[in-house]
Amino acid sequence: MKRLSEERTKTLFExxxxxxxxxxxxxxxRPDGLYCFREKKDRVYYVSEKILNLANTLNQDQLVCAGTCFGKFTKTNKFVLHITALTYIAPYAQCKIWLKPAAEQTFLYGNHIAKSGMGRISENTERYSGVVVYSMSDLPLGFGVAAKATAECKHAEPMATVCFHQSDIGEYIRSEAELI
Structure with a gap:
């Protein structure tokens, strides 16, 4: 596993x-030690330095990965965040959207969020900012991009899209179904 280049580190942090x-x-x-990002085959992994030091003792050809996959770089050098990063990002999220129980299933099927399915939204959410989507019981469900700012959501029509779907925890099930 190699260090990210300066350009890729900047893209990841953005x-x-x-x-x-x-x-x-x-x-x-973090309180439990230092963590870092490493790359292998265009995938970015989040790993503690303790584990990384142990992984460096292995032959790199025999090492598949170490740590949690946060996402991957596309061929055009854009970074795509994977759902496996949700548990690490959710506690630090600045913009959040909570879904009504009736709308959770449609989001988990990969659909955008309509205003009628939104339970609430955090204050000062700007248009096109990244949001973490939660259930009303504060369970993180996935990532999205705000289609409307908080103020615009209050006056939007019920079927207007308020959040564009990016990734959700239902992907595990959908990807398994594709393999069958």
Whole structure:
């Protein structure tokens, strides 16, 4: 596993700051030790330095990965965040949307969020900012991009899209169904 280049590190941190703002530093300097991002075959992994030191003792050809996959770089050098990063990003999220129980299933099927399905939205959410989508019981369900600002959501029509779907925890089930 190799270090990310300066350009890729910048791209990764820009994507993460879209969702968690200045809390990116809190991901790296945690109370249980230092963490870092490493790359293998265009995938970015989030790993503690203790585990990384142990992984460096292995032959790199025999090592599949170490840590949690946060996402991957596309061929055009854009970073796509994977759902496996949700548990690490959710506690630091600045913009949140909570879904009504009736709308959870449609979001988990990969659909955008309509205003009628939105339970509430955090204050000061700007248009096109990254949001973490929660159930009303504060269970993180996935990522999205705000289609409307908080003020616009209050006056929007019930069927207007308020959040564009990016990724959700239902992907595990959908990807299994594709393999069968």
């Amino acid at each position: 994507k993460l700051s879209k969702y968690i703002g200045p809390n990116v530093k809190a991901l790296i300097e």
